[in-house]
Amino acid sequence: MEIRSRSGWFDIDLSELWRYRDLIFLFVRRDFVAYYKQTVLGPLWFLLQPLFTTVVFTIIFSRVAQIPTDGLPPFLFYMSGTVAWTYFASCMTQTSNTFITNAAIFGKVYFPRLVVPISVVISNLIAFAIQFGLFLAFMCYFYLTGSDIHPNIWLLLVPVLLIQMAALGLGMGIVISSLTTKYRDLTFALGFGVQLWMYATPIVYPLSQIPAQWQWLFALNPMTAIIETFRYAFLGSGAIQPWVLGVSFAMTILILVIGIVLFSRVEKTFMDTI
Amino acid sequence: MGRTSHMSDVVIRVENLYKEYRLGTIGQGYLFRDIQSGWAKIRGTKDPNARIGSVNREQLNSTNARFCALKEVSFDVRQGEVVGIIGRNGAGKSTLLKIISRVTAPTSGTIKIKGRVASLLEVGTGFHPELTGRENIFLNGAILGMHKGEIEQKFDEIVRFAEIDKFIDTPVKRYSSGMYVRLAFAVAAHLEPEILVVDEVLAVGDVAFQKKCLGKMEEVAKEGRTVLFVSHNMTAVKALCSRGIVIEDGQIIFDGDTSKAVDFYLGSKRLSEDRSIPVAERKREHGCSLRAKIVDITVISDGQRNPKIIDPFKPLIIQMKVESGIDLRCAAEIRISDEMQSICLFDSGYIHGQDIFVKPGMNIIECRINPLKLYSGNYLIYCGLVIHGTEVIDRVENAYSFSIDECDPNKTGFNIQKGGNGFFYVDHEWKCP
Numbered sequence: 172m173e174i175r176s177r178s179g180w181f182d183i184d185l186s187e188l189w190r191y192r193d194l195i196f197l198f199v200r201r202d203f204v205a206y207y208k209q210t211v212l213g214p215l216w217f218l219l220q221p222l223f224t225t226v227v228f229t230i231i232f233s234r235v236a237q238i239p240t241d242g243l244p245p246f247l248f249y250m251s252g253t254v255a256w257t258y259f260a261s262c263m264t265q266t267s268n269t270f271i272t273n274a275a276i277f278g279k280v281y282f283p284r285l286v287v288p289i290s291v292v293i294s295n296l297i298a299f300a301i302q303f304g305l306f307l308a309f310m311c312y313f314y315l316t317g318s319d320i321h322p323n324i325w326l327l328l329v330p331v332l333l334i335q336m337a338a339l340g341l342g343m344g345i346v347i348s349s350l351t352t353k354y355r356d357l358t359f360a361l362g363f364g365v366q367l368w369m370y371a372t373p374i375v376y377p378l379s380q381i382p383a384q385w386q387w388l389f390a391l392n393p394m395t396a397i398i399e400t401f402r403y404a405f406l407g408s409g410a411i412q413p414w415v416l417g418v419s420f421a422m423t424i425l426i427l428v429i430g431i432v433l434f435s436r437v438e439k440t441f442m443d444t445i
Numbered sequence: 446m447g448r449t450s451h452m453s454d455v456v457i458r459v460e461n462l463y464k465e466y467r468l469g470t471i472g473q474g475y476l477f478r479d480i481q482s483g484w485a486k487i488r489g490t491k492d493p494n495a496r497i498g499s500v501n502r503e504q505l506n507s508t509n510a511r512f513c514a515l516k517e518v519s520f521d522v523r524q525g526e527v528v529g530i531i532g533r534n535g536a537g538k539s540t541l542l543k544i545i546s547r548v549t550a551p552t553s554g555t556i557k558i559k560g561r562v563a564s565l566l567e568v569g570t571g572f573h574p575e576l577t578g579r580e581n582i583f584l585n586g587a588i589l590g591m592h593k594g595e596i597e598q599k600f601d602e603i604v605r606f607a608e609i610d611k612f613i614d615t616p617v618k619r620y621s622s623g624m625y626v627r628l629a630f631a632v633a634a635h636l637e638p639e640i641l642v643v644d645e646v647l648a649v650g651d652v653a654f655q656k657k658c659l660g661k662m663e664e665v666a667k668e669g670r671t672v673l674f675v676s677h678n679m680t681a682v683k684a685l686c687s688r689g690i691v692i693e694d695g696q697i698i699f700d701g702d703t704s705k706a707v708d709f710y711l712g713s714k715r716l717s718e719d720r721s722i723p724v725a726e727r728k729r730e731h732g733c734s735l736r737a738k739i740v741d742i743t744v745i746s747d748g749q750r751n752p753k754i755i756d757p758f759k760p761l762i763i764q765m766k767v768e769s770g771i772d773l774r775c776a777a778e779i780r781i782s783d784e785m786q787s788i789c790l791f792d793s794g795y796i797h798g799q800d801i802f803v804k805p806g807m808n809i810i811e812c813r814i815n816p817l818k819l820y821s822g823n824y825l826i827y828c829g830l831v832i833h834g835t836e837v838i839d840r841v842e843n844a845y846s847f848s849i850d851e852c853d854p855n856k857t858g859f860n861i862q863k864g865g866n867g868f869f870y871v872d873h874e875w876k877c878p
Contacts, residue, residue, distance in 0.1 A: 174547060174556040194587040201584055205575045208616075279570045280588055281547035439550035442543070443466055 188283045198290035203297055217301040221257060225250040232375045241377040241408040244318050247310060251402045252374035254306045255336065258299040259394060260365050262340025265291045267347035267361055270441050277442060284438040285431075288345050292337045299333075310405060321407025329404055332397050335423050339393055342427035349433035352441045372398055379410040390415040393422040455559075456640060456671050457522040457545065462554035464515040464540050464695075514540040515695045518554070522640075527662075527672040529686030529703055531679070531710050533753075533823070533848055537695040538675045542644050545673065560639025563589055570629075574618035578609055578628055581617050585632045599635045607631035634661045641665055644675040659685065679707050711754060724841055725768075733839050737769035737803050739828055742844045755847045757870070758854070761814045763845075765828050766807060773803040775838055777810050780827040781817075789819065789868040795833040803830075818870040822863035823848040 207214050232238045233245035240248040266288035273287055351357045372394040381389055389395045396419035403409035514537045522528055532538045543549050546564035571588040572581050586596040604610055607628040666672050676682055689706025691699035699709045725740035745762040746755045763779055776794035794800055801810055826845040830838040852861045854870050
C-alpha cells in the first residue's frame with residue numbers, strides 16, 4: 172500500500188469500500204439502536220412524524236388554502252409526498268454534517284470516509300420502510316372504501332426512484348459536508364434550504380397546477396420528477412412526462428459525481444483544517 | 446539510506462516526507478464573510494473583515510504563513526523492529542504517526558507500507574455509550590479494520606483480557622472509566638496487525654493495566670510484528686524498543702540504538718544552547734545600566750546541568766554568573782513563564798528582603814527552588830538584577846527554556862498539561878468525611 176499526497180479527481184477506492192461493508196452495517200445498526208434507545212416512544216416516532224405532517228398539510232393546504240390535489244384524496248396525496256420527501260431530506264441533512272460530527276473518529280483511525288454517509292442513507296431506509304408501510308396501509312384503506320385511486324405499471328419504477336432519492340440525498344449531503352469543513356455557516360443555511368426546496372417541489376400542490384411556461388423550471392429540480400412519478404405509480408394521477416424523468420436522472424448522477432469528487436478531495440486533509 | 450536493504454523485509458519505507466500546515470484558518474470559515482470580502486474587493490473598498498493593522502490576507506496566505514511539521518523525513522522500518530519515536534511536544538512525532546495511520550495525507554513524499562496498520566492513537570474510538578459491551582466490540586473492531594469473522598473468533602479472548610465478562614451485555618455508559626478503557630484497549634490489542642502504532646496509550650488506565658499493555662506490546666513484538674511507539678516515558682522506550690528515532694522541528698536528528706537515542710534526546714538541549722548566542726552576548730533592552738552583567742545561566746535539576754527536560758517533582762537550582770566591576774547591593778529576579786509568555790512564577794529578592802552583595806569579579810548567584818510541580822508544557826526563564834525602584838542593572842529575557850514532558854503526581858496515568866488546568870499541581874486529597 173502506498174500513501175501519498177492527494178492526487179487525481181476521482182480518487183475513490185470502491186473495492187476498499189466493499190471490504191468495509193461490515194462496518195457500514197454496524198453503523199446502520201448503531202444508528203438505529205441508539206435512536207430508539209434514546210427516545211421514549213422508540214420507533215413509534217417514525218410513524219408519528221409523517222402522520223402529523225400529513226394531517227397538518229391536509230388541514231392547511233387542502234381545507235384552508237383549497238389547493239386542488241389532482242382529484243386524489245388529499246390525505247393520500249400529501250402523505251405520498253411527505254413520505255418520499257422525508258427520506259430524501261433526512262438523507263441529505265444527516266450526511267451533510269459527516270465531517271463535523273465524525274471529526275473525533277476520523278482524527279484517530281482510518282477507514283474509507285464514505286462508509287459514514289453510505290450507512291446514513293441505509294439507516295434512513297429503515298425509517299422509510301416503516302413510513303412507507305404506514306402509507307400502504309392508508310392506501311389500502313382508501314382503495315377498499317372506494318376512493319378514486321389507480322395503482323399502475325409505474326410501480327415497477329419505485330425501486331429505481333428510491334435508489335435515485337438515496338443517490339441524490341447522498342450526493343447533496345456529501346457536497347454540503349465537504350463545503351462545511353470550510354464554511355461552517357452552511358449548516359445554518361441548510362435547514363432553511365431544505366424547507367425552501369420542499370416548497371419548490373410538488374408536495375403540497377400538484378405539478379399540473381404550475382403554468383405551462385414555468386414547467387421547465389420545475390423540471391430542473393430533480394425531486395419534481397421523483398415525487399410526481401412516485402405519486403402517479405401509487406395513486407394513478409399526475410402530470411409526469413418522460414423527458415422530465417430523464418432530466419432528473421441526469422441531474423442526480425451529476426450531483427452524485429460532483430459530491431464524490433469534492434468528498435475525495437476533502438477527506439484526505441480535512442483533519443488539518445477542522 | 447534504505448536503498449541497500451532489501452524491500453523484502455522492509456515493512457515501512459518513508460521517503461522524503463513533507464507535511465505543511467497553513468497557519469490560521471483558510472478563508473474565514475464563513476461563506477458569508479468570504480462573499481463579503483470578495484464583494485469589497487470587486488468594488489475596491491476596504492475588506493470589512495480585515496484585521497486592523499494586519500498584513501494583507503494574500504500575504505498571509507503565502508509561504509510565510511505556513512508551518513512545516515515534517516521536513517525531508519526518510520527512514521525504513523524492517524519486519525519485527527520495535528521503533529521508539531521520541532521528541533519534544535510539537536516536534537512532529539504525532540504528525541508522522543497520523544500520516545502513517547492515514548488520518549491525514551502528506552503534503553509531498555510517499556510512504557510504502559506492507560500489511561495492515563493499526564493505530565492506537567487513542568483507544569475507544571467510535572464507542573457508543575448506548576450500545577452494550579458486546580455491540581461495541583463488534584463496532585470498534587470493524588472501525589479498526591477487522592472483519593466480522595475475525596472479531597467473532599477473538600471475542601472470548603477480548604472479553605477475558607478486558608475482565609468484563611459479567612457486564613458484556615450492559616451499555617458501556619454504565620461502565621466505570623477503568624472498565625471502559627480496558628475494553629477499548631482489549632479490542633485494539635487483539636487486532637493482530639502487521640504494524641502496530643502506539644501513541645501515548647500508556648497514559649491511560651491504572652498502573653496494573655499499564656503493565657498489561659506493555660506486556661501486550663512486548664508480546665506483539667516477540668511475534669515478529671512491527672511496532673512504532675511514541676512516548677515521553679523514556680524508561681518504557683528503553684525497555685521495549687530496539688531502535689530509537691529522535692525528531693526535532695520536523696526532522697530526524699538521530700536514528701539508531703535506543704539508549705543512545707534517549708541520551709541524545711535528553712542531552713540535545715545543550716547542543717542547541719551551544720548553537721545559540723551566549724547569554725553574555727545577547728542584546729539587552731534599553732534602560733539596563735549594566736553596572737554588573739549576567740554572563741551565564743545554569744539550570745540544575747536532578748543532578749543534571751542544563752537539562753532540556755525537567756522533572757517537576759525535583760528541586761530546581763537556577764544559577765546566574767554575574768560579572769561586576771564594583772561592589773553592588775541589589776536584588777536578583779527570576780520569572781518562569783510559558784511559551785505564550787503567561788507568567789507562572791515571579792520572584793525577586795527584594796520581596797523577601799534578601800538582597801545580594803555583588804563583588805568585583807565573577808559572582809555566582811543561586812536560587813534554589815523547591816519542586817515546582819509544573820504541569821507538562823514548555824517554559825521560559827527570565828533573569829534580572831535590579832535595585833528596587835531605582836535601577837535596572839541587567840535583564841535577560843528568555844534566558845533559558847525547558848520543557849516538562851510528564852506531570853503525573855499520583856501515577857494515575859494522567860499527564861496533566863498546562864493551560865486549561867492551570868500551571869501547578871498542588872497536593873490535595875478527596876474524601877467523604
